[in-house]
Amino acid sequence: MAVGTHGSAGELPRSASGVGISCRSVSAGYLGTTVLRDISFAIDEPAIYVVLGPNGAGKTTLFRTLAGILRPSQGEVRIGGEPVDRQASRNHLHYLSHMDGIPDGLRVREALQFYARVERATSTDVERVLDLLEIRDLGGNYLSQLSAGQKKRVSIARVFLRERAIYLLDEPTSNLDPKLAREIRTLILDLSREKVVLYSSHNLFEAREIGRYVLAIRAGRLALFDRIENLRGSHFVVGVRVLEPSEALAGYAREGDYFLRELSGPDQVPALLRDLESRGVKIREIREMGNPLEDLFT
């Protein structure tokens, strides 16, 4: 069951492993400065939970607290019912920080072997992720010779060395080109069929593409926890691209090739289409402009 502080999301299937995260009245921060305040939620449904919020809202602090590398000043984090600082809890977690976390002085293959030792994975797993992340050709390179995107690939590779019940992924697709970012999202989507994946991102379209739930952090508090499909923006704007100019669109605002029209919701789109077609407008494309998740940043 996934339960937010802002109401229940209803009865949902439990994760395959039955291992979930519960966060009860958690406050945390750094050296006396409180960043997270009174965060409570419980999740164990296998899905991608996108953690959104503006810079400085506390997303990384939340991930660090859930991973047990930052002790809460108040409240408690439990993994599979056990306090997060127990080794049994840590064994359920994968944590990918927003930094690469790649040790200096090693070649790519050696770095993966280093991770494999930490994860208790095998050399076969190392070979598998070299292919999975398409970094086999980089295996003999020192990490200092890699680009930011290549380092990110190596960093992400460690998450696939071994299966765990819960994945805490802090901005896993930053610094990646669109093609690779899409491939990583596909891999993570596959994972989420059986695993609980918390995923932070600044990319709202990415969040909407892969997330089933959203946790919005604002000023250190959990401002929203709900299914993404339940979110509605404060305004819904569609853009209409046409095959040839039309007088019927004279009063519309423009954004590039798109004529903009604000509607109260997506259910008004068919009526708009009918109206424009009846006035002779030849429509090439109609799409939603903006993203309701943008409201979580304002």
Added chain:
Amino acid sequence: MVSPLTVERPPSLLSATIRRSIVVGRIYLLFGIGYLLVFGIVTGLASGPAFGSLITLFLPVFAVVGALGGMMVFTNDRLKGVFEYLIAYGISPRRLFANVLVATLVLVSIVLGVSLTVGLGVYLARGNTISAGLATDLVVYSVPMSYASAAFAATVGMFWTSLSSPRSGMNSPVGLMPIIGIAPSLVTIGGIGAAATVGVSPLPVVICAVAVLAGVVLLMLRQVGRLMPLERLLSPA
């Protein structure tokens, strides 16, 4: 499906830390060995008392320089988020500190091993013999003081790095580590000089100095869990 029936203890990663310290700090390792070889070979060729007095005094200083790789690994791992990753998988801060300390001592062993073997080899090849005085100086002062100074400098450096904002270059704890490492030798040499003026054997002074340094290192290591909140080991980035 993931449901560990038994709790998996995290690995020590000591051998990886030692290897990385050698790779990352190889330039300093070469400098430490190189300087001592120059001193050892030149004074060994010159024979006479110069070899004994110079090599004895300079061993601890250049051992600290040669062992900077351990601190470099510590600083990089903190800054780049490697510590975050390792702590998340259950590796304790004390283990992280202890690994770097042991790696530092291994680097000191490499510096001492190479420079003493070559230096003494040249010295003996010139037809000299190792006097009881030289053997005592090396065994009682140089070798223990090299280990103790490097361990002291590395431990102070690790605490300093963890408790301060990241700085780069000579102003960083890594840059200042050789100066920190020289201090115990200078104080001890001063103590030996003072003891000599009042007719006291230098042996107790050296033993006391090494014991104090080792005690400080062990005490600081023991207190890592208590004195070092986890957030001190996280990258400020």
